[in-house]
Every structure is written in C-alpha cells, then in structure tokens.
Amino acid sequence: MNGRNIPLFTKWSVLQILLALGAFGVLIGKLVFGLGAVTNLSDNWPWGLWVAFDVGVYIATAAGGFTLAAVVYIFKIEKFRPLVKPAVLMAALCYTIAGIGILTDLGRSPLIVNPIWMWQHNSIMFEVSWCVMLYLTVLYLEFSPNIFQRFKLQTLHKIQHFVLIPLVIGGIILSFLHQSSLGALFMITPDMHLLWYGSLMGYLFLISAIAMGLSLVVFFAIITARAWKLTLRMDVLSSLGTGIAWVLAVYLGIRFIELLATGNISAFATDEFGLLFFAEVGLFMALPMVLLFTKLRKKTGWLITASSLIIIGVILNRINVLVLSHAPARVDSYFPSITEFLFTFGLIAGAMFVFRLAAKYLPLYSDQLTGLPEAEKETQPEVVPAQ
Amino acid sequence: MPKGLLIDTVRCTGCRGCQSACKQWNLLPGWGEAPSDEYDTSFSPTMTNPPQLNAYTYNHVEFYEIPKDNGEISWHFIHTRCLHCIDPACVSVCPVGALQKFDNGPVVWDQTRCFGCRYCQNACPFDMPKFQWEQAWPKIQKCTFCWNRLEEGMEPACAKTCPPNAIEFGERDELLARAHERIRNNPDKYYDYVYGEHEAGGTSIMYINAVAPEKLGLNTDVKKESYPDYTWEFLSKIPVEIAAIAALLGGTWYFRKKRLEGKASVTSGKEAK
Ligand code: SF4
Ligand code: SF4
Ligand code: SF4
Helix, strand or coil: CCCCCCCCCCHHHHHHHHHHHHHHHHHHHHHHHCHHHHCCCCCCCCCCHHHHHHHHHHHHHCHHHHHHHHHHHHCCCHHHHHHHHHHHHHHHHHHHHHHHHHHHHCCCHHHHHHHHHCCCCCCHHHHHHHHHHHHHHHHHHHHHHHHHHHCCCHHHHHHHHHHHHHHHHHHHHHHHHHHHHHHHHHHHCCCCCHHHCCCCHHHHHHHHHHHHHHHHHHHHHHHHHHHHCCCCCHHHHHHHHHHHHHHHHHHHHHHHHHHHHHCHHHHCCCCHHHHHHHHHHHHHHHHHHHHHHCHHHHCHHHHHHHHHHHHHHHHHHHHHHHCHHHHHHCCCCCCCCHHHHHHHHHHHHHHHHHHHHHHHHCCCCCCCCCCCCHHHHHHCCCCCCCC | CCEEEEEECCCCCCCCHHHHHHHHHCCCCCHHHCCCHHHCCCCCCCCCCCCCCECCECCEEEEEEEECCCCCEEEEEEEECCCCECCCHHHHHCCCCCEEECCCCCEEECCCCCCCCCHHHHHCCCCCCEECCCCCCCCEECCCCCHHHHHCCCCCHHHHHCCCCCEEEEEHHHHHHHHHHHHHHCCCCCCCCCECCCHHHCECEEEECCCCHHHHCCCCCCCCCCCHHHHHHHHCCHHHHHHHHHHHHHHHHHHHHHHHHHHHHHHHHHHHC
8 A cells, every 4th residue: 555655643634633523513513402503693694604615615626526537537638647536535525524514504404315205306406415415426436446446346346447437427417417506506596796696607606616626636636745745746737727727717708708798797896795706706716817827837836826726716706605695685794603613624624634544545646657757757756655 | 266465554553463363373482482591582673572583473563663754753564474475486495395385375384394404595585484593403484374274264363363454365366456456546545566466476465555665674676577487597408408418428438439449559550560
C-alpha cells in the first residue's frame, strides 16, 4: 500500500476528528430536542445555513467526480486519469455528508426514506431526493474497485469493470438532473432578489457546480501533494485550470445574458445585495477566471489561489441563492447559531478525515504517475513508494 | 363544486371569535400553553395576542390603525390564515405529497407523510405553513379549511361563529359574484378590489376591504399566475433532456472507443512490419 507518507494523526486530523464528533453531537441534539433548539431558524427563515451547505455547497463540490469520469471514461482524454479516483471519492464523501446534512435538517429525520414510496413528481424536491439516493449508490459503485483491489476480490472487480460505462453514464445523467434541479428549487419564489432569479437558474447551478467541483479537485490535489509528499502533477492540473476558466466563461456569459434579457440587471444597486453580487461574480468568479486564462495557472501558488477563489465564489453563490436573496420577502433577520456552524464545519472535517483514511489504506493514488514519461517517473523526487 | 370563504373586513369588529373558535375546533393550545416556556403569552405592538400566526394558531386577528383624510384614525381588523389556493404552490412542492388539495377546496396536510423539509414554507407566496420548531417530532400547521366539518356538511368553525357575518361560507364563484356586487352597491364603503380573485391564480378564501389590501398587511406583490407553473417550466423539459444526454454520452463513448481501437490497430500494424 502507498500510505507510508500519510500520517493518521496530526494536529489537523485531530481537529478534524473533534469537529466531526461535535457535528455528531449536534445531530443527536437535533433528534432529541428539535430544530429550534440547535438552529436559529424560524417560520420567517425556514431554511438557513444547513440547507445552503447540504443541498448547495456539498452537492456542488461533488461535481468534480462526474465531470472527470465523463472526461476520462467517456471522452477518453487519458491525460486526466490521475485525478479520477480521488475525484470520485471526493464526490462520494460530499454526497455522504450532504445526505447526513439533509437527514439532520429534516424535521422528522427517520422519515427521510418516505420519497421511496411516496411519489409526487411535480416536486423538484422529490427529484432531488431520488437523485441523492441513486447517485450515492452510483458513486460508491464507481469507487468500489479500490476496495475490491485492496482486498483482492477479483470477481467483483471484473463485474464492476463490466458495468462501469453504464454506471458512469447513469451518474452523469443523475448529476445533470440533480445539480440543475437544486438550482430550480427557487423558481417558485419570484419574490426573491432578482439578481439571483431567472428561468435559467437550474442550468446555472449545474455549470457553476462543475467549476466548483473541478476547482476543489485542483485545490485538494495541491494540498495533499504537499502535505503527503505525492507527486504534484502540475502538467495535468494546469490544463484542468484552463478547463475551469472556460466553464466559468460559459457560466458568466449565460448569467449576464439572462440578467440583461430579463432586465433583472436593473435590480443591481449599491446596497448590500449589490455588494454580495459584485463579490460573488466579480471577485470570486471573473477574477480567478482571468487568472486561469493566463500563464499564471502553471504556477502552483497562483493555481491554488484561483481555485480557492472559485470555491469561495460558488459557496457564496449558494448561500446567496438559497438564503440571503430571500431577505427582501422576509421579516426579521437570521444569523446561524454556533451549533449550526459547528455541524456544518464538522461534516466537512469528518469527510476530510475519511479521505485521509482512504488515501492511506486504499490504492487511491495508483494512477498518480500515469502519463508521465518513463525517464521523468524515475527522477520524480517526491514519488510515493507505491506498489 | 369548490367552496370558498368571503371575508368582509368592513363588517369585522375585531372580536376574535374566529380565532378562538378555530383553536377550539382544532384543539390548539394557547400560545402560552405551547410546550415550551419560549411561548409565554405575549402581545404584538398593536396588542394582538399571540403576536402572529404560528404553529398553534391557524387564524390570527390583526389590528390596523389607518389615518383618514381628515386626520382621524380609523380601525380595521383582519384575520390572516392560509388562503387555500386553487392551484397551491405548497402542494406542488411537497416531495412526499403530504399537502393535498381536495376537490371541494381545502388544502390539507397529512401527518403520516410529511418528513419536515419545509419546502412548503419557502414556496407558499403568502407564508402560511408554520412549523413546530421546538418539537422533536414536528408538524406543519395551518388552517385546514375545517375539511372535517365540511365533510359532515357543516361550515367552518370560524364562519359559523362570526357574529357580524364577516366570514361567509359558500360556493367560491357565488361568493365572488356577491363580493363584486357588494362593492358595486357600496362604492363609498369598499375599496374596489377582491383580494384572492386572481392572487396566485386565485384562492378559495377572498377578502374585501375598506382600504387598499396592502394597507391591511395583505401581500399585493404576489403574482397573478399560478405558482406551480414556474417550476413546471423546468420540470417538463427533464425527460427530453435525459434522453438527449444519454444519447450524446453513449454516442461519444462508442465513437471514441472505435477511434482509439482504430488507432491502436494501425499502430500495431505498423509495428508488425
Ligand atoms: S396559501 Fe400557502 S399554504 Fe395555503 S394553500 Fe396557498 S400555498 Fe398552500
Ligand atoms: S415540510 Fe412536510 S408538508 Fe411541507 S413540503 Fe416538506 S414534507 Fe411536505
Ligand atoms: S376554516 Fe377552520 S381551521 Fe381554518 S381558520 Fe376557520 S376554523 Fe380555523
């Protein structure tokens, strides 16, 4: 196994474990005392930080998984193969914490399975719940070879190999459906702030999720390469950077064309919403897009800066669409409670710790050197002794 | 035929009989008796008690003081509650079908289905569904249009109790005609607008008032179209989109595979030479 460089306990991983335990505590608190006890939500603000992260952020971060699976397995652009396995695991973990988040956020958590037998196909939320269930399954099946390989389950591995392409295609369709459905959740509330409202909001969610998911792949590839002394594949990552820039260009193009076509752009004013919009679109999307279009993307520092900006930008977008843009139609104010923050960060921390475990004990990085010329493979100073 | 209620706030005396009758029929605790001391009896700035609609109050009488042209203050009373939309947003968004629209008008919540996602609270253009935040096994609560009384041939408790007959029960279209007639016959008493005739595509509960509806807290920003249509625009395209993506991806995969296999055989052919 290739886990020699990956320590199990560092100050970061201990912090991750503590936060995850905290999140677990909040979950128990919610089950025993109800949502009112652990959140600042109210009839005026029925959805808050948790929904923004569960169905907004975590799901969007998972988009790197299906995008890279499509690029490598369907479009057969082999160059990106080193990134696929970690991306698929990241997606699976993101969906898992999204599932836990939704479970906790439901008033009657144990009934989360109701949509399986109670169908209401006019509801976008119904679509969403089916997509979460199905895509979670697909993701773990896509990821399963790592486990089969580790425990030498050859037959299962072969079966998985046989169904891989249908799985990947199914996963892409589910993701398209799911990511865009989430954006369309609020088409039914035309009283929200118009800078975030429009009939294309579903498709916009899908595209921004792809930018976010790929940025997260880049971000973690650099972080883990540094922390765990893996080979840093800047050749692959910087071309992914160009890809992200194009995705963002398409996104911003569609968004502005719609804002102009509907006239909603006139809702822009120099108030706090205008500021949020400017930060989200200008600072955290347009700026990193420009960075990624230039040669700066070949420098590790700039690449990680740009990808972090995009991650923040899309998080901000989700918070804006799902929570803040509804302020004009609401009375009273809402600010998340400590327990809401603890739960949100705890889920992320827990996922990061599980990722570390997988990196240590599963052949997650077995493709890390794929595509490097033989000569260079030998000279790579930071190569993990992988078998 | 769908039933409705016509609420004539010009007649309303603010006695709060409907609020009490509603609590009585639906066995709802007073605000202060709700199972948490957060819910101590309290007043709103205009001295209504409880301050607003909540999960234990389906019907809430509100007081408005509106200055007249001559500087005097006129009092207006209005009770708020779910309007039982003809094409309800809440019903269309509920993922498990916990909210249902009955043929005779009521929009009713089914406690065996709801899992508490609160999408209905977000979607309702009038912000009517309320949630039991302090409960570990919470319910969505709102006016039921006394569907269980209608079933027995009785009128809703609030309509039955109202002393000045400010809440009239009947067929919706008859009530609508009556509302317009009353406004026509008393143009000096009524503001010429039937709230609920077109709001959100039309509602079962309608209001006529002495002043413009927004002055009595009625939301006039609500669109006139039916709300579920907003989402339908998106949902209706899904089957086509799925088919298109599947075909595209399957096609690409097959094409790329053939290309790469072709290339591979060419190169291996070369090598063989
Ligand atoms: S007023 Fe709101 S809760 Fe009542 S039926 Fe209409 S959408 Fe549903
Ligand atoms: S909270 Fe309950 S009634 Fe409301 S949409 Fe969700 S499942 Fe349906
Ligand atoms: S119709 Fe029934 S539930 Fe609705 S406000 Fe009147 S008494 Fe209450």
